[in-house]
Structure formats: C-alpha cells, structure tokens
Amino acid sequence: MIGIADPSQAETDLASGTLTCPSCTGPLQPWGHARARTVRDHGTTTVALRPRRARCRTCRGTHVLLPAVVAPRRADTTAVIGSALLASARGAGYRRIAAELARPLSTVRRWIRAVRDPEHVEWLRVQGVLWLARVDRDVIADLAPQPTRLGEALTALAAAAVTLRARVAPHVPPWTLIGQITRGRLVGRPVPARPG
Known part of the structure; x- marks a missing residue:
C-alpha cells in the first residue's frame, strides 16, 4: 500500500x-x-473509493495507491479518527466523543486505546517534526507545549500539515496531509524504519 x-x-x-x-x-x-469501498466521513457523509493499483516494471510487485483521506482497514476517514483523537487530547472521554461523532462506543474506545501506547504517540510526534524539518525548520521552535503527549504529537502533525498545505499542496485538506505524514497509521502501529 502506498498512501x-x-x-x-x-x-x-x-x-x-x-x-x-x-x-x-x-x-x-x-x-x-x-x-x-465506502468509508464514513463526518455526519452522514460517506467517501466512495476505488483505489488505483500499480505494478513495478522492475520487480513486478503490485501496490495499492490508497488516498490518505482514509486509513487502511478503517471504516472512517482520517478526519473523523483525528477529530476523536483531538477531543481525547483535550480531555473528552470516549463516550462523549462517540456521541458527538455518532460512532459506536467500541470503535472510539479502540481509537483512543491505540494512542495510549507511548511508543506510537512518540512515533506520531516524530513524523510531524521530521516533515517540519523538511519543509520549514523555523516552525519547530514555535510548537507550543501541550499538557499531554498525544496533544504534543497532534500539534506537531497539525503544524506539519498546515505548513505543507501552505507551501506545497494548498488544495489538500489538513487531515488528509496528516494521513499522508503518518502513512495511514494515525491509530495503527508505526512502520519500522527501512535501513539505509
């Protein structure tokens, strides 16, 4: 899969x-x-997808080009999942978040639990900082401290998305850029770094 x-x-x-x-x-x-496939967005809106497949001319491997507006194997868009994580970082409980997003309690609880892993939250923060370092290092110094590690990670990701949007992709929504930055793993386990 290529996001x-x-x-x-x-x-x-x-x-x-x-x-x-x-x-x-x-x-x-x-x-x-x-x-x-169809993926749920905010409210009753859905996103219909039919991702492109690609094949390498050299190694003959095939890949799915998945739009970052969605995450692999998730029934909701990156924006919906991100909104839930943002509400959690601000102190809301999963029951309140589920009610506000009109999602099952078990789904929202699973998203929130997925970002309790300190390694994953740190990986998310590092992804945001790495993208900022590529696009505009000065923004890193302006990141405001947050009361939670998840808040810090989401702040770094949001700063990276806003900076990318301003300089490279003005027509791409911020949560889609965050999906790209996190390689579709906003609530998934981080991808191991490739050697080299």
Whole structure:
C-alpha cells in the first residue's frame, strides 16, 4: 500500500512513470483498480473509493495507491479518527466523543486505546517534526507545549500539515496531509524504519 495525498497528481505521476516502487525504486505503471469501498466521513457523509493499483516494471510487485483521506482497514476517514483523537487530547472521554461523532462506543474506545501506547504517540510526534524539518525548520521552535503527549504529537502533525498545505499542496485538506505524514497509521502501529 502506498498512501497518496492527491489522487489526481498520483495518476499523472503514474502515467508519466515518475511514481516509484517503495521496494526497489523502479517505475510504477497502472495496473487496474482495487476493490471499491465506502468509508464514513463526518455526519452522514460517506467517501466512495476505488483505489488505483500499480505494478513495478522492475520487480513486478503490485501496490495499492490508497488516498490518505482514509486509513487502511478503517471504516472512517482520517478526519473523523483525528477529530476523536483531538477531543481525547483535550480531555473528552470516549463516550462523549462517540456521541458527538455518532460512532459506536467500541470503535472510539479502540481509537483512543491505540494512542495510549507511548511508543506510537512518540512515533506520531516524530513524523510531524521530521516533515517540519523538511519543509520549514523555523516552525519547530514555535510548537507550543501541550499538557499531554498525544496533544504534543497532534500539534506537531497539525503544524506539519498546515505548513505543507501552505507551501506545497494548498488544495489538500489538513487531515488528509496528516494521513499522508503518518502513512495511514494515525491509530495503527508505526512502520519500522527501512535501513539505509
């Protein structure tokens, strides 16, 4: 799975051969589509997806280009999950968050529990700081301290998303950029770093 912030740009890059394989860096080419699915957004809105598949011309591996507006294997958009985490970082309980988002208690509780792991929360914070270091190091010094580690992680991710949006992708929503920055693992386990 390759997370993409802008599906139309990814389609252009795929057609021109500039999108590369994460396994071998060979050029990817279009290879049909993955299964269509519908994901819940805020309120009663849904997002219909039919992600593009790509195949590497070099290693012949296939990949799904998943828009970062959604997270892998989740029934809700990154924005909905992020809103729940933000409310939790501000002190709201999972019952209140579930009621406000009109989501099952068990779903919201699972999201909140997923970010209780200190290693994952630190990984989220580091992802935000790394992206800020690439785009605008001066923003890192302006990050305000937060009362919780989750609050610090979300602040770093939000600063990175807002900075990226201002400089690189003005038409991409901030939560989608956060989905891209976290590689779809806002509430999932972090991806191990690749050697090299």
